[in-house]
């Protein structure tokens with residue numbers, strides 16, 4: 421059944437890199453997500469200067485938005501092209517350095533220091549490398565995780581959260597027999 425085949429669905433990192441290379445990135449939105457605007461107060465919960473994590477960040481424009489509000493943003497993304505596009509599309513100077521704990525891993529950081537993005541698989545991260553976060557914006561992340569990796573993803577996210585952190589998840593509830601993919 422479709423339900424069964426969706427559970428076994430696997431999109432490899434190589435396939436994601438190809439999507440970026442081909443410009444097949446229909447998931448990217450130029451406008452900030454309306455649900456982040458709507459629930460921003462829930463994310464912040466009266467706090468300022470938060471550390472906010474963007475799993476599977478792509479070149480999400482909300483990173484710039486939150487950084488401009490005085491928060492410090494950390495993302496992770498396998499596609500180096502996505503990260504470079506992010507900085508160039510926002511005219512932000514950045515520097516690039518290797519991450520010694522992660523083989524082949526690199527960190528891209530805005531010169532102003534408030535936006536850092538790790539170029540590696542999210543599964544290479546741990547709180548000893550990136551620290552813990554006060555908030556998480558998960559849009560196009562859990563929903564893009566292969567079903568076989570969901571448990572691992574959830575455990576990692578819990579590990580990366582501070583005690584009082586808030587997690588905004590954009591997800592969908594649907595009948596898999598009626599909608600594919």
Ligand code: SAH
Nearest residue numbers: 436476477478480497498541542559560564
């Ligand atoms: N959150 C972004 C991008 C969503 S698409 C947005 O809202 O626009 C999912 C992104 O995750 C893609 O850019 C893909 O390259 C990246 N990705 C897929 N698997 C990954 C992994 N294991 N680690 C890090 N990034 C990954």
